[in-house]
Amino acid sequence: MAHAGSLTDRRPTRQIHVGDVAVGGGAQVSVQSMTTTKTADVEGTLAQIYALAAAGADIVRCTCNEAAAAEGLARIIPRSPVPIVADIHFHHEMALAALEAGVQGLRLNPGNLRKADEIKQVAAEAKDRGVPIRIGVNAGSLHPDLYARYGGATPEALVESARMELAYFAEVDFDDVKISVKASSVPLMIDAYRLASETFDYPLHLGVTEAGPPPAGLLKGTAGIATLLAEGIGDTIRYSLTADPVEEARAGRQLLEALGLRERKGLDLIACPSCGRAEIDVIAVAKAAQEALEHRNLPIQVAVMGCVVNGPGEAREADLGIAAGRKRGHLFIKGKIVRVVPEDQMVEALVAEAERLVEEGVEARLAAADDQAEAEAAADRADLLDAKGSDVNASEVAVELIRKRLDDAGA
Numbered sequence: 001m002a003h004a005g006s007l008t009d010r011r012p013t014r015q016i017h018v019g020d021v022a023v024g025g026g027a028q029v030s031v032q033s034m035t036t037t038k039t040a041d042v043e044g045t046l047a048q049i050y051a052l053a054a055a056g057a058d059i060v061r062c063t064c065n066e067a068a069a070a071e072g073l074a075r076i077i078p079r080s081p082v083p084i085v086a087d088i089h090f091h092h093e094m095a096l097a098a099l100e101a102g103v104q105g106l107r108l109n110p111g112n113l114r115k116a117d118e119i120k121q122v123a124a125e126a127k128d129r130g131v132p133i134r135i136g137v138n139a140g141s142l143h144p145d146l147y148a149r150y151g152g153a154t155p156e157a158l159v160e161s162a163r164m165e166l167a168y169f170a171e172v173d174f175d176d177v178k179i180s181v182k183a184s185s186v187p188l189m190i191d192a193y194r195l196a197s198e199t200f201d202y203p204l205h206l207g208v209t210e211a212g213p214p215p216a217g218l219l220k221g222t223a224g225i226a227t228l229l230a231e232g233i234g235d236t237i238r239y240s241l242t243a244d245p246v247e248e249a250r251a252g253r254q255l256l257e258a259l260g261l262r263e264r265k266g267l268d269l270i271a272c273p274s275c276g277r278a279e280i281d282v283i284a285v286a287k288a289a290q291e292a293l294e295h296r297n298l299p300i301q302v303a304v305m306g307c308v309v310n311g312p313g314e315a316r317e318a319d320l321g322i323a324a325g326r327k328r329g330h331l332f333i334k335g336k337i338v339r340v341v342p343e344d345q346m347v348e349a350l351v352a353e354a355e356r357l358v359e360e361g362v363e364a365r366l367a368a369a370d371d372q373a374e375a376e377a378a379a380d381r382a383d384l385l386d387a388k389g390s391d392v393n394a395s396e397v398a399v400e401l402i403r404k405r406l407d408d409a410g411a
């Protein structure tokens with residue numbers, strides 16, 4: 001992680017706690033997702049919560065839309081591996097019931113929970129129980145008065161909605177708050193969060209709402225969330241995908257790891273895009289390696305490279321990799337060739353080495369390298385360069401020829 005650098009500088013915010021997960025105030029950025037089961041279905045919801053936690057979710061939200069859901073929460077919470085936030089729309093009594101169930105956080109939508117006395121009652125009860133509330137503003141369900149006053153769901157209107165809710169909370173002396181100002185439009189969402197970050201010092205929960213199915217939904221979510229995170233804005237994130245929520249949790253985690261904001265927990269498989277030089281079907285081998293390694297949860301970076309000429313060098317930062325050439329695979333650790341295996345054993349050899357590497361460490365595995373491997377690999381590379389020529393050498397030869405021609409022509 002050579003270049004995490006300034007990305008890890010977060011804009012200062014207050015800190016709140018959702019159960020045992022700190023949000024804001026220098027805490028690591030957390031990942032959230034939401035269950036799609038009926039909350040009343042306790043076993044089904046718990047199974048999904050466990051799957052989300054395993055995929056990287058630090059906090060999980062469940063809807064609390066009816067009495068049976070609140071009762072479900074009361075049974076789910078003691079058995080959940082992560083803190084649970086209840087999602088509340090329209091009915092303040094569902095918020096009160098969720099508090100009774102023992103939730104570690106509430107999400108209120110100020111667009112559809114509008115009565116001041118009800119909002120204050122919920123905030124007062126949350127305060128008594130030490131439970132934080134997310135003010136979850138959504139461009140699609142903005143308070144109609146604000147919509148009219150601002151001529152639409154503008155960044156100013158979204159931030160004003162949060163500010164009005166905060167004013168109600170202040171009346172009961174409640175400030176255990178985080179804020180979201182989501183929109184399905186990425187530019188609107190980015191502008192709204194930038195304004196929210198200038199306006200408030202509460203932690204911000206980032207998301208592009210209703211982003212849709214992957215891959216477009218993933219791209220939209222990433223465009224919005226990553227842009228803001230790179231500016232130091234955002235304390236907790238959620239991808240909203242029309243997909244199995246496990247994909248949301250995984251994407252959230254992977255984004256934070258890619259930005260250097262969280263330590264790598266699982267496998268990071270990198271692969272070259274392949275080109276005319278490739279000696280194998282890189283896409284198929286990368287897919288086979290991903291499938292074989294994914295569930296093993298090894299916290300290493302593994303590279304699959306299409307040719308031995310450029311592969312080991314280009315992927316020298318990877319912990320482990322394999323490159324193909326002359327019907328063989330060159331297995332390398334930190335760019336050093338440790339073994340040469342037949343092409344049809346590439347994936348198998350990669351998986352076996354990955355497990356040993358995690359168990360024994362880089363030094364031990366480098367020490368256990370096959371003596372002949374470097375020499376065999378060098379011979380393969382030389383053969384391939386003879387057969388196909390090196391791009392770099394070829395271009396230098398061409399440059400010389402161009403110069404000579406221009407000289408001859410007296411240019």
Ligand code: SF4
Pocket residue numbers: 272273274275276277278279305306307308309310311314
């Ligand atoms: S590693 Fe080899 S096959 Fe893959 S993109 Fe680079 S040159 Fe092409």
